Amino acid sequence: MKFEGYSDEALKSLISGSRFTVTYRIRGTEKEALETARNMCVEQTVEFPAEHIECNVIQSDIIGQIARISDAGDGWQRVVISYADEDASAEFPQLLNVVFGNSSLLPDITVERIDLSDGQKKIYSGPRYGVEGLRERLGVYDRPFTFTALKPLGLPAASLAEEAYRCALGGIDLIKDDHGILNQNFAPYEERVKLVAEAVRRANLETGGHTAYIPNVSGSYKYMADRIALAEDCGAGGIMFAPGLVGFDMLHYCSQRTSLPVIGHPAFLGCHIDRGRGGIDCACLLGQLPRLAGADIMVFPNFGGRFSLTEEQCMGIRKMASEDLGPIRTMLPCPAGGMTVQKIDMMREFYGEDVALLIGGSLFTKSADLSGNCRKFREKLVSGRN
Amino acid sequence: MKFEGYSDEALKSLISGSRFTVTYRIRGTEKEALETARNMCVEQTVEFPAEHIECNVIQSDIIGQIARISDAGDGWQRVVISYADEDASAEFPQLLNVVFGNSSLLPDITVERIDLSDGQKKIYSGPRYGVEGLRERLGVYDRPFTFTALKPLGLPAASLAEEAYRCALGGIDLIKDDHGILNQNFAPYEERVKLVAEAVRRANLETGGHTAYIPNVSGSYKYMADRIALAEDCGAGGIMFAPGLVGFDMLHYCSQRTSLPVIGHPAFLGCHIDRGRGGIDCACLLGQLPRLAGADIMVFPNFGGRFSLTEEQCMGIRKMASEDLGPIRTMLPCPAGGMTVQKIDMMREFYGEDVALLIGGSLFTKSADLSGNCRKFREKLVSGRN
Numbered sequence: 001m002k003f004e005g006y007s008d009e010a011l012k013s014l015i016s017g018s019r020f021t022v023t024y025r026i027r028g029t030e031k032e033a034l035e036t037a038r039n040m041c042v043e044q045t046v047e048f049p050a051e052h053i054e055c056n057v058i059q060s061d062i063i064g065q066i067a068r069i070s071d072a073g074d075g076w077q078r079v080v081i082s083y084a085d086e087d088a089s090a091e092f093p094q095l096l097n098v099v100f101g102n103s104s105l106l107p108d109i110t111v112e113r114i115d116l117s118d119g120q121k122k123i124y125s126g127p128r129y130g131v132e133g134l135r136e137r138l139g140v141y142d143r144p145f146t147f148t149a150l151k152p153l154g155l156p157a158a159s160l161a162e163e164a165y166r167c168a169l170g171g172i173d174l175i176k177d178d179h180g181i182l183n184q185n186f187a188p189y190e191e192r193v194k195l196v197a198e199a200v201r202r203a204n205l206e207t208g209g210h211t212a213y214i215p216n217v218s219g220s221y222k223y224m225a226d227r228i229a230l231a232e233d234c235g236a237g238g239i240m241f242a243p244g245l246v247g248f249d250m251l252h253y254c255s256q257r258t259s260l261p262v263i264g265h266p267a268f269l270g271c272h273i274d275r276g277r278g279g280i281d282c283a284c285l286l287g288q289l290p291r292l293a294g295a296d297i298m299v300f301p302n303f304g305g306r307f308s309l310t311e312e313q314c315m316g317i318r319k320m321a322s323e324d325l326g327p328i329r330t331m332l333p334c335p336a337g338g339m340t341v342q343k344i345d346m347m348r349e350f351y352g353e354d355v356a357l358l359i360g361g362s363l364f365t366k367s368a369d370l371s372g373n374c375r376k377f378r379e380k381l382v383s384g385r386n
Numbered sequence: 387m388k389f390e391g392y393s394d395e396a397l398k399s400l401i402s403g404s405r406f407t408v409t410y411r412i413r414g415t416e417k418e419a420l421e422t423a424r425n426m427c428v429e430q431t432v433e434f435p436a437e438h439i440e441c442n443v444i445q446s447d448i449i450g451q452i453a454r455i456s457d458a459g460d461g462w463q464r465v466v467i468s469y470a471d472e473d474a475s476a477e478f479p480q481l482l483n484v485v486f487g488n489s490s491l492l493p494d495i496t497v498e499r500i501d502l503s504d505g506q507k508k509i510y511s512g513p514r515y516g517v518e519g520l521r522e523r524l525g526v527y528d529r530p531f532t533f534t535a536l537k538p539l540g541l542p543a544a545s546l547a548e549e550a551y552r553c554a555l556g557g558i559d560l561i562k563d564d565h566g567i568l569n570q571n572f573a574p575y576e577e578r579v580k581l582v583a584e585a586v587r588r589a590n591l592e593t594g595g596h597t598a599y600i601p602n603v604s605g606s607y608k609y610m611a612d613r614i615a616l617a618e619d620c621g622a623g624g625i626m627f628a629p630g631l632v633g634f635d636m637l638h639y640c641s642q643r644t645s646l647p648v649i650g651h652p653a654f655l656g657c658h659i660d661r662g663r664g665g666i667d668c669a670c671l672l673g674q675l676p677r678l679a680g681a682d683i684m685v686f687p688n689f690g691g692r693f694s695l696t697e698e699q700c701m702g703i704r705k706m707a708s709e710d711l712g713p714i715r716t717m718l719p720c721p722a723g724g725m726t727v728q729k730i731d732m733m734r735e736f737y738g739e740d741v742a743l744l745i746g747g748s749l750f751t752k753s754a755d756l757s758g759n760c761r762k763f764r765e766k767l768v769s770g771r772n
Contacts (some may be wrong), residue, residue, distance in 0.1 A: 046538035104656030152432030270490030
């Protein structure tokens, strides 16, 4: 059909010609995957029967285009689809929508990676600090970062501040709120952030160290700006978002506006992980998307811990965090979940030096001397491998 | 271990005793599921080795409690876990976090439903209008609502306004932007919303009808407030969010602040759907969560269309949209995705009268007379079943 008031010339003049690509795995034979991909080209853009659109420029530019197809093994095909930059507006939610909005509702399709155009890399410009910037900011060179979390939920703010003080005395590099600690009445956000930031500042003065405290701001939109402002005012060393809970756009928006490093947490993202029936490849979900949204560090469940990621999946995340994306800085991967000091050598071997090792519970329970436990954690990294 | 500064009395005084429950399906034998559930009670709250927490009130109140377990068939168990209201703060992201934050990262666990406490029902108070309020607002009684979407992406705002005018002349009840249309330079948000709202107003004056235009605001946090304000100022009849793209909290926050009906769209929510290895049950994801977040209408992929939901899943959504939740109003389910006028009788039979039938592409392509197509769609419902 013809659409009233539409003109090819007018539309063409508004299209830059710049395109970005998404690589999908699609289950099926080449023929089946091509049919699925052709439907996706339409589904992710015009969502209208393509044969009824008598508009040349919509056909040539707006609808997705299959760029390549190849065998991905095990009965899956790898298909690259390109979309006009303009299809995705210039906002993270609509980027996600073009990548996998409606198609997420279909089984047996997995998003493997996104390759942004140069123009989009200016919008989704990645971490403010990246690995090198974090090293300078925290004075951590030639070794992995040490990281822990304040726990457990239920403690008053003063107790969490005391924990933070001891961890900072022990020379830990990064301390975050547990991601479930937000604004519960037992440790309200404002009181907690003030007390913990002050405790860490006091310890840093004593040790000459640079321990950074990272409050969790994974709460409502309503309070976001005030909470980040308070964290900045109190001298926090970063802020943490779980993009599964607050959206990747919130992470992106805030990362562009705060001068603090931004830490991502994987809570509620687990369902996106491809478990054989489609989804988002771990490396894209926990490596690429948070990096594009501006996370300097991304926490993810390590293999061999309480969760179920494989070595291959974790290596994929590490690679996506550090692959060359031109102007976009690298992101520090942070494996976590049931980690212990005993596993450090193995983790260092696996991830290399550009990693933050997050040890939570076991650092607290190893002995009653929390500062000593942190000191040993740090020394194990400073002194090199055993 | 003992935690410095912690006191059972102080914590107890801050806990209301009110608890909410989450019903999970967990794969395994009863013994295996109980072990998983016990770990979840800890994982979703204190995330700290429970045997090391020498705090009576954290043990008794903060950590989740298994309330019931029963056989769910096919090798799955149904387990109900209760959590203190306080665990989840009073903010949607942290409610989601307690429900399924870290546990989403584990396979073979499915969230079936959430039963809020009475206190939480005041915070997550549901739709402003609900089905009855929408009927009054739109003057639609004793029949399903008719609904369509402005398409395709690539048209200028004036063309979309012309489409809306014709649909409204044909007496359609609801017209939304396609969810992929946001602020592309071919039809920028402000220009589009003004033109479309004016076109619909003009048609309503001519017909005496109440067609509502629903702009899509599933974009960045940065522009959200301004876009909603513009929609209100222009006389839009609702606003549409895709909570998968912008977060359930954004939907919740905005639904409490706008006087317009709120429509939810399922884009990017698909990965959460349980496809056999765990996730969120369709009924909870597309029926309960959007309702609690304040959606008056929720769009979801109908069975038998382009997507893969089953009749059983769609019926689950319908039931969750309308089940008795005390003070929380019912939500109008809106099956969509490859729907046609031919399917109306079947859909009406299946869903009943409290449903919005969203027909997109096929309404435009049925014939060149868009008003006539809408009129037939409406008449088919007004005149009753064939």
